[in-house]
Amino acid sequence: MKKTITIIACLVFVAIVIFPALTSAQEQKPVLLPTPQMDGGKPLMQVLKTRSTSREFSEEKLSMQVLSNLLWAAFGINRPDSGKRTAPSALNWQEIDIYVATADALYLYDAAKNALNIVMPEDIRAYTGKQGFVKIAPVNLVFVANLSKVTTKNENDKILYTASDTGFISQNVYLFCASEGLATVVRGYIDKPALEKKMGLRPDQKVILSQTVGYPKK
Numbered sequence: 001m002k003k004t005i006t007i008i009a010c011l012v013f014v015a016i017v018i019f020p021a022l023t024s025a026q027e028q029k030p031v032l033l034p035t036p037q038m039d040g041g042k043p044l045m046q047v048l049k050t051r052s053t054s055r056e057f058s059e060e061k062l063s064m065q066v067l068s069n070l071l072w073a074a075f076g077i078n079r080p081d082s083g084k085r086t087a088p089s090a091l092n093w094q095e096i097d098i099y100v101a102t103a104d105a106l107y108l109y110d111a112a113k114n115a116l117n118i119v120m121p122e123d124i125r126a127y128t129g130k131q132g133f134v135k136i137a138p139v140n141l142v143f144v145a146n147l148s149k150v151t152t153k154n155e156n157d158k159i160l161y162t163a164s165d166t167g168f169i170s171q172n173v174y175l176f177c178a179s180e181g182l183a184t185v186v187r188g189y190i191d192k193p194a195l196e197k198k199m200g201l202r203p204d205q206k207v208i209l210s211q212t213v214g215y216p217k218k
């Protein structure tokens with residue numbers, strides 16, 4: 001009888017303590033992205049001819065390949081020897097992090113590993129902006145400045161450089177979308193304190209802009 005109780009207690013312990021811990025550890029594993037395809041796309045001048053803002057999105061998801069290509073175009077590593085990126089940054093700070101809000105989770109793009117780190121397994125798209133389409137579009141990128149990488153002490157320069165560096169990334173996203181027939185809009189109309197709180201950002205992390213990406217509404 002005593003032995004049976006001990007076995008039951010062990011099973012209960014495994015079910016309540018160990019199994020959920022293992023499951024949540026598995027959930028936290030980064031999602032490896034497919035290798036970005038760097039040989040496609042339309043010629044630059046044609047892309048510039050069609051670059052535009054659109055606010056009408058279909059709910060259709062982006063494939064992992066398209067997401068990988070998008071993130072690489074946005075701010076991926078294009079010179080592996082130096083670790084430099086597809087967009088410039090002041091003093092090569094590389095201080096802008098790209099968070100990716102989808103229906104499945106909030107991720108953080110890791111350019112070096114070409115992976116998405118899971119920040120939270122929750123759909124926070126609605127928090128990424130005050131416009132209705134953010135909830136239904138498949139991807140909302142959130143550009144977050146990591147001020148711990150910003151070495152200037154001048155507060156005006158901090159604002160100027162983090163905003164400029166975000167602009168370059170955003171334009172890369174615009175150009176990629178124009179090339180791929182995707183719709184996109186960069187956005188500043190965001191309740192930033194609410195979003196920063198929801199994302200669990202540190203005081204030295206600031207949301208600069210967000211950018212919605214998806215297929216055009218048919």
Ligand SMILES: Cc1cc2nc3c(=O)[nH]c(=O)nc-3n(C[C@H](O)[C@H](O)[C@H](O)COP(=O)(O)O)c2cc1C
Binds near residue numbers: 053055186190209
């Ligand atoms: C810094 C910045 C912030 C913007 N914020 C918003 C926004 O919050 N919501 C929105 O719908 N569009 C936003 N836009 C998009 C502009 O409205 C759009 O770029 C402009 O109307 C010109 O259109 P075009 O991009 O098609 O040339 C923003 C653009 C920039 C550059």
